[in-house]
Amino acid sequence: MTGAAGAAGAAAAPLLTVRDLRSYLATSQGVVRAVDGVSLTVHEAEVLGIVGESGCGKTVTCRTIMGLMPAATLHASGEVIYHPHGERSILNARSAELEALRGAHLAMIFQDPMTALNPVRSIGDQLLEAVTSHAKLSRAEARARAIGLLERVGIPAPARRMRDYPFQFSGGMLQRALIAIALASSPRLLLADEPTTSLDVIIQDQILSLLLELQQDTGMSMILVSHDLAVITEVCDRIVVMYAGQVVEEGTVADIINAPKHPYTQALLDALPQAGQRGQLRSIRGSPPSLIDVPDGCRFAPRCRYVTDDCRSWDTELIATGDAEHTARCWRQHEIERAEAWQQEQQGSGSA
Amino acid sequence: MSRFGSLPRRLVHLVIVLFGITLVTFFLLRLIPGDPALAILGSSYTHTRAVAIDNFLGLNKPIWTQYGLFMGRLFHGNLGYSFFYNEPATTVIAQHIAPTLFLVVYSAVLAALISFPIGFGAGLHRGGVLDQSSRIFFTLSFAMPAFWLGIILILLFSVHVHAFPISGFGSGFIGHLYYLFLPALTIALGFSTVLVRSLRSATIATLQAEFVDTARMKGIRWPLVLWRHVFRNAILAVVAVYGVNLAYLISGTVLVENVFSLPGLGTLLVSSVSDRDYPVVQGVTLLFAVIIVAINLLTDIVQAALDPRVGQEIGA
Amino acid sequence: MSTAWAASPSELLMRAATKAAGRRRSPIRRRATLIAGLVLLGVAILAVLLAPVLVSQNPTTIDAAHPLAPPLAAGHLLGTDQYGRDILARILYGGRIDLAIAFGATSVTLVGGTFIGLVAGYLGGRVDSVLMRLVDLFFAFPFLVLIIAIVAMLGPSIFNMFIAIWITSWVSYARIMRAQTVVAKKQQYVLAARALGYGPLRVMFRHILPNTASAVIIFSMVDAVGNIILAASLGFLGLGAQPPSPEWGAMISDGQNYILSSWWLATMPGLAVVFVGVAFSLIGDGLADLLRAGDR
Numbered sequence: 001m002t003g004a005a006g007a008a009g010a011a012a013a014p015l016l017t018v019r020d021l022r023s024y025l026a027t028s029q030g031v032v033r034a035v036d037g038v039s040l041t042v043h044e045a046e047v048l049g050i051v052g053e054s055g056c057g058k059t060v061t062c063r064t065i066m067g068l069m070p071a072a073t074l075h076a077s078g079e080v081i082y083h084p085h086g087e088r089s090i091l092n093a094r095s096a097e098l099e100a101l102r103g104a105h106l107a108m109i110f111q112d113p114m115t116a117l118n119p120v121r122s123i124g125d126q127l128l129e130a131v132t133s134h135a136k137l138s139r140a141e142a143r144a145r146a147i148g149l150l151e152r153v154g155i156p157a158p159a160r161r162m163r164d165y166p167f168q169f170s171g172g173m174l175q176r177a178l179i180a181i182a183l184a185s186s187p188r189l190l191l192a193d194e195p196t197t198s199l200d201v202i203i204q205d206q207i208l209s210l211l212l213e214l215q216q217d218t219g220m221s222m223i224l225v226s227h228d229l230a231v232i233t234e235v236c237d238r239i240v241v242m243y244a245g246q247v248v249e250e251g252t253v254a255d256i257i258n259a260p261k262h263p264y265t266q267a268l269l270d271a272l273p274q275a276g277q278r279g280q281l282r283s284i285r286g287s288p289p290s291l292i293d294v295p296d297g298c299r300f301a302p303r304c305r306y307v308t309d310d311c312r313s314w315d316t317e318l319i320a321t322g323d324a325e326h327t328a329r330c331w332r333q334h335e336i337e338r339a340e341a342w343q344q345e346q347q348g349s350g351s352a
Numbered sequence: 353m354s355r356f357g358s359l360p361r362r363l364v365h366l367v368i369v370l371f372g373i374t375l376v377t378f379f380l381l382r383l384i385p386g387d388p389a390l391a392i393l394g395s396s397y398t399h400t401r402a403v404a405i406d407n408f409l410g411l412n413k414p415i416w417t418q419y420g421l422f423m424g425r426l427f428h429g430n431l432g433y434s435f436f437y438n439e440p441a442t443t444v445i446a447q448h449i450a451p452t453l454f455l456v457v458y459s460a461v462l463a464a465l466i467s468f469p470i471g472f473g474a475g476l477h478r479g480g481v482l483d484q485s486s487r488i489f490f491t492l493s494f495a496m497p498a499f500w501l502g503i504i505l506i507l508l509f510s511v512h513v514h515a516f517p518i519s520g521f522g523s524g525f526i527g528h529l530y531y532l533f534l535p536a537l538t539i540a541l542g543f544s545t546v547l548v549r550s551l552r553s554a555t556i557a558t559l560q561a562e563f564v565d566t567a568r569m570k571g572i573r574w575p576l577v578l579w580r581h582v583f584r585n586a587i588l589a590v591v592a593v594y595g596v597n598l599a600y601l602i603s604g605t606v607l608v609e610n611v612f613s614l615p616g617l618g619t620l621l622v623s624s625v626s627d628r629d630y631p632v633v634q635g636v637t638l639l640f641a642v643i644i645v646a647i648n649l650l651t652d653i654v655q656a657a658l659d660p661r662v663g664q665e666i667g668a
Numbered sequence: 669m670s671t672a673w674a675a676s677p678s679e680l681l682m683r684a685a686t687k688a689a690g691r692r693r694s695p696i697r698r699r700a701t702l703i704a705g706l707v708l709l710g711v712a713i714l715a716v717l718l719a720p721v722l723v724s725q726n727p728t729t730i731d732a733a734h735p736l737a738p739p740l741a742a743g744h745l746l747g748t749d750q751y752g753r754d755i756l757a758r759i760l761y762g763g764r765i766d767l768a769i770a771f772g773a774t775s776v777t778l779v780g781g782t783f784i785g786l787v788a789g790y791l792g793g794r795v796d797s798v799l800m801r802l803v804d805l806f807f808a809f810p811f812l813v814l815i816i817a818i819v820a821m822l823g824p825s826i827f828n829m830f831i832a833i834w835i836t837s838w839v840s841y842a843r844i845m846r847a848q849t850v851v852a853k854k855q856q857y858v859l860a861a862r863a864l865g866y867g868p869l870r871v872m873f874r875h876i877l878p879n880t881a882s883a884v885i886i887f888s889m890v891d892a893v894g895n896i897i898l899a900a901s902l903g904f905l906g907l908g909a910q911p912p913s914p915e916w917g918a919m920i921s922d923g924q925n926y927i928l929s930s931w932w933l934a935t936m937p938g939l940a941v942v943f944v945g946v947a948f949s950l951i952g953d954g955l956a957d958l959l960r961a962g963d964r
Contacts, residue, residue: 022678024685031685036678068565075685077677095574103571110562118563118581120588120659129580130570165660178566185571372805383821491953495945497897499904500920500938507931603812607901611924621813622905625820637817641809648808 012043014083015221016065016106016189021078021091023057023064030292034060036245037078042189047215047222049236049253051229051268055288057245058225062191064091066108067098082106084188104134107187111194113174117166123177124162130184149180154210172203176210183214190215191223196231208235229268233257238325241265244288244299247318251326261321261328263304263336298329306336362652366645373641377634378422381409384630392630394436408432431638432631436624441631445620445639451521451532452616455539455605456643458532460598462540467547471590472583474548475555486548494545498604502538502611509534519613535612539604546597547590554589558582588659595651599644702954708947716763725754727761727914736930747932749922755932759940762914765826767944769899773833774892780834781841782877782884788842789849790872800846806839815898816907824907826915833895840891841884848880882959889952893945900941916941 023035035057042048050058063069065080067090079089085101110116118126127146131137137145143162150158153176166174175195182190192211196204212235215222226232232239239256241249241264249262260266267284286303289295297312298304304311311332318327330336384391389402389411405411409418425431431441474483493501510518522531558564559582567577606618613619617636624632715722725731731744731752739747739755746755788799806814818832852858853876861875902908903917911918916937923934 020677022681024681026685031682033678033682063565066569068568075681077681099571099573101571102569108565108569110566112562115562116566118567118585119661120585121580122660126566129567129572133570133572167661181566181570368801369804369808372801373808376805376809380817380821383818385822491946491949492942495893495897495942495949497900497904497917497920497938497941499901499917500934500941503920503924503927503934504938507927507935511928599807599810602810606810606812606816607904610905621816622907625816625824626906630821633817633820637809637813640813644810645808 012045014041015044015046016042017079017081017083018061018065019079019081021061021064021080022076023060023069024075025060025069025073026075027073031075032291033245033294034291035064036291036294038242038245038247040240040247040250042221042223044188044221045215045219046238047212047224047236049232049239050223050225050242051227051232051239052242053227053288055291056242057291058242059193061242062108062193062223062225066102066106066191067091067093067095068108082189103130103185103187105187106189106191107182107185108191108193109175109178109182109195112198113171113178114166114198116178117174119166122163122165123169124164127162127177127181127184130181134185146180146184149184150177152214153177153180153183154206155180171199172207175199175203175207179207179210179214183218186218187220189221189223191225193225194227195224197226197228204231211235229272241268244294245291246299246316246329248300248330249326249328250318251321251323251328255321255323255326259321259323259326261326261333261337262300262330263306264300265328267303267305306332306339308332362649366649369645370642373638373645374423374426375419377638377641378419380634380637381630391628394628431635434624434629434632436627436629436632441635444632445617445635448615448617448620449639450616451614452605452609452618454528455532455535455609455614455616456602458529458536459539459543459601459605460594462536463543463547463601464594466540467544467551468587468590470544471548471551472555472586475552475559475586476578476582478556483552490545490548493541496542497607498538498542499607499611501541502535502608505534505538506611521614532614535608535614538608538611539601542604543597543601546593550593551586551590554586555582557589558586561585584658588655591651591655591658595648595655598647598651602640602644699954699958701950702958705947705950705952705954708943709951712763712944712947713767716760716767719757719760719764723754723757723760725757727753727758728912729753729757736926736933738930739932739936746936747930749919749933750926750930755919755936758914758919759916759937762916762919762937763940763944765909765913765915766896766899766941769826769830769833770892770896770944770948773830773837773895773899774888776834777837777891778841778884778888781838782845782881784838785842785845785847785884786849786872786877789846790853790868790876792850792853796846799842803839803842803846806836807843809836811836812898812901815902816905819902819907824902824910826909826913829899829902829908833898837891837895840887844883844887845880848883849876852876852880882955886952886956886959889948889955892948893952896941896944896948900937 018038018040021035021038022033025032025034038057038061040048040050050061052058060069064074064076069076076091078091080091081087081089082101082105084105090097090101117123124143124146127149128142131142131145131149146162147158150161155161155173155176161169169177179195190211195211196207199207208231211222211224214220224232224236233253233256236253238252239250240247241256241262243264249256249260249265256265257269260269264284267282270282271284273281284303289299289302295301295312297314298307298316301307301311314331316329318329319331319333320327321333389405389409390397392405393401409421411418413421429442431445433439434441434444437444470482470486474480474486477483496504506518509515516534517531520531522528564577564581567581568574605616606621608614609616609618610622617639621633621636624630624636731748731754733752734742734744734748735750735752737744737748737752739745741747744754744756746759748754749758784799788796814836815829815832818835819828822828822831849872857879858871858875861871866875899908899915900917900920903913903915903919904921906918906921909915909918911922919937920934923930923932923937926933
């Protein structure tokens, strides 16, 4: 399953462009370089996936785009351009400007639905708040629209549930309500930060289907963030792989699944359990580097199975792979490819 | 499921506590070393009266009967006879309730007016000027005995600057507000220390909550987010603190009434102690306890009204 | 590749962020509050113990020539009262009483209340119910009122004040400790200890107590402040220390009569109370910062 833009491909116009985004956090332990030079583009009606392990910077990227990082500690540079709004960057824009964009153009849903809603106000209240934030509606109109939204996201008996409080909903229902809230003002871009991570597997599927359905119906774009590559590949058109605050690979779903060029991406794919697989799960040894004392050179070097000494001093950048719009941050990608192909040949002839 | 689902259970608990209070108050009198009749009558001692008291208190009978007599009389509003004032204790006490109740409510309201803005502001701009200065101020005022603070305020605002009267209750509602301003302020300042601290940390915690981000994500103006989500939720944490510490506020009134010569229950308590007017001491203690129980019930109700989760007894 | 003379975006940003992050706070700076409090308390204790060395007069020495002398007059640093007694001397000697109360009353209620709370929380069931009902009962009374009533019945004196405080103040500790114990009971380390067959006493005192003691210890500082103020309050009301005892509260009460002309009689002892009170508060705050940071 892919988004509506899947067929249209790169012909769609860019909706959001992020250029060289850096989000540094000033903490008592030092400066955390959470996002260190990330660039990406989301096109109209496209679903972009951001995948990476915890701490790689995917959440901070989204929050920085929305302007939801704590102002006291954040130092951000780079550009965030929302094209319908003009070609100037909205990063570090004044709150009035951001408030106009949030809800009506850019919306976000968070990981844990239990904490993402105010526990002492009814769902209805919070939904109405979203419905009326950018539109002047009468009480009846607002209420009707709210109930309609709840229905659309699959919550049964919506009129009655308007009066209920978050603690009276299950996790899955709450996430649906959150989606309703996010879509209340018909945004053109939805950022979904690990929307299914805290839900059980069956509900996960339902929520993902719902998101995809809504995306196709409304033609909005979506950025889906997850550490689960399986989820990403199911729903997205294009994928961005992040590691230690940087983008290490970027391309269409097909490219990433069939021809991953960065060792990290390959390792992630390898780590996915296959049906019928036996024996040990393949995990990636080691752990991500500190974001405070960032090492020189390639940040994946300590864990990479193809590492050479030069990798540690290489001033990394994204390199074209040969496929259209597919780049990877590894200067050995072509050598690795040849080496792998040779190895497979050997195995093939060995088992013949 | 009604929001106040546990109210019946709460009322039962209340009744038990009230009974317990009467028990404690009952035993207070039994703490007196020596002959209670002698102690109670003091200079009005005559043999006849002593025997009457013995019978009244049932001192010859087993302790259960004594308690029974005590409770029986209690239900008729009879707290004993004050030999000092030559009136039933109940009458004496009733004459002194008004100033105390006024003072308690006044202090509670002033405390809220002082601490809510400061606590919220301190939490909002953590480490800022308001935060640091209020922290110093309240650390100091916490260590000040209420009665001393009252004296200092009198010194500053009644003696040097004749802004407020030194003592007395005044007449009429406005009169009361004027005369009781310094006493109420004294109590409110001591009380505010805990409130400010509590609201400050509640605000800091609430600001980090994800639902605040969800609210911001909707595109609502930040002041509205602060009011509807941050303040409303932070206040919840403070209501409980308010209720618990209100008891200390009442202790404060006893001292402050003394300093400002207010004709309330606190002054009555102290004077009846030195007058050895035991029935009155007992009665006032009982009344204070009942007031506290009532206040705690009130805070519970307010909490339940503000927080829909309360009636559900959710959690470990 | 960035050119040598132009700073890369990351460098510029780093500079801005680093300035904001500030230097790591040294272990001493982090404990500033605690140290300040301990220093103040130390000063108070020393001053009070070394009173005979610091002042030449007794708290009861009458300097008939200089009654109601203002501070810094005639060899009396803080002035004299209506009988010509040196205020500083009275404060230092009176401090012995008030500090004794702070330590004596607090330590007994700390130990007693903690023990009861620990037992109630650990054993649960009937024992817990009964003990907590008792605690609730005491909480229904405003402490000062109850203490006044008890002292009234027993007779005003310093010792009876101790008794009154012991009877009433343990409940706060019991409540805190019980809440902590109930939560601790379910933690892994307790379950592990019990699985190893350790008896209840050992689990309570050698496992649960060390891990939960921080809450009651921090509270004991707050309680110490409260007890000093309580003692002063009772002294003020004439229910604690009796004249001519130089207890601070009694001094303030005396001084109230002279407020219009000789403000120092009532003000100085109050400042002493504030001094010691702030000391305990800072220790409590410092401990709270320290212990809570360690909990993370």
